[in-house]
Amino acid sequence: MKLSDFDFDLPEDLIAVRPAKPRSSARLLLAQGGTIADRIVTDLVDILQPGDRLVLNDTKVIPARLSGTRARSGDAGNTVARIEVTLLEPQANGTWSALVKPLKKLRDGEMIVFSDALSATMVSRADGQALLAFNLTGDDFDAALNAVGAMPLPPYIAAKRPADAADMDDYQTYWARHAGAVAAPTASLHFDGPLLQALADRGVTMSYVTLHVGAGTFLPVKVDDVRDHKMHAEWGEVTAHAAAEINATRAEGGRVIPVGTTALRLIESAARDGELHPWTGPTDIFITPGFQFQIADGLMTNFHLPKSTLMMLVSAMMGVDRIKSVYAHAIANRYRFFSYGDASLLLPDSA
DSSP, rough: GGGGGGGGOGGGGBSSSSSOSSGGEEEEEEEEEEEEEEEEEGGGGSOOTTOOOEEEOOOOOOEEEEEEEEEEEEETEEEEEEOOOOEEETTTOOOOHHHHHHHGGTTOOOEEEESSOEEEEEEEETEEEEEESSOOHHHHHHHHHHOOOBBBOOOOHHHSSSSTTTTHTTTOOOOEEEEEEEEOOOOGOOHHHHHHHHHHHTTTTEEEEEEEOOOOGOOOOOOGGGGOOOOOOOEEEEEEHHHHHHHHHHHTOOOTBBBHHHHHHHHHHTTTTEEEEOOOEEEOOOOOOOOOSSSOOOOEOOOOOTTTTTHHHHHHHHHHHHHHHHHHHHHHHHHOTTTTTTEEEEEESSS
16 A cells, blocks of 8 residues: 555645534534435434444543743853743653754753743653653642643644634543543544433443544654554553443444544454453554454544545545545535544445
């Protein structure tokens, strides 16, 4: 498989920079078997059947973008430099890996001050990333970060506008629970309380898993032969309770439909011999055409970047030619793309 197999031309004006309001009013492309239908997200109440189960990622996005200053005294006198930080991943020892700009303006052992309450010390650097030790931990750290941090909008939105107060709510799922992601599971952004209640009344059940989405989700594929691509690892958990719920749905003939590629990747990572097992730890599963899905019967997801690993994943779900026709329809009918864009429901079988 070549990278060019997953390329397409996307008009720039189809990249969404704000979400639909309300969330559940976004458009929904239903690709079921060989058919395509133009719907809206609230139509899930009619499309899904009693006994179906949605799998939802309950990770919580942290406001990982920080702006601070570094002060230094030396031969040149007292100098102050503006330092921009994007948190990437917490480490076992309590430090954080981070992108620091400009990295050359910061020496090991120097402090970045973000607010009266929050600061961090540069511990070390490697491979273009910094390791930072913050002055606070636990709830105190969370509170200080929420006070001064900004949501880490994807590059294709950040290039068009800065994050603002609206993103603190818009870029967070309705059920966000476990802090640790630096990117949102964006298919889940289409759900709100009334829709969840309507689905429950319909007899559609939900299970929650956790995958902390990392900044690596935006890394481009740089190899022509996609088999040579190395996926970034992300930490996830499938509890014994969630595994039992999902296995019970399958045993009873219901469909298991993950909401988002993150939930799908996690449950397929935790699958063995057609059953879902409890899982805690990192996954770097790379799903490409030819992959045999063990748990997922379909997928609700947004529209993805050309030549991305997520395009390869949806191609694995539907088939390369089929997904090309789905995306051609979406572009021709002016669906909104990427994180704040519209959604698709991909059901390989017509049942």
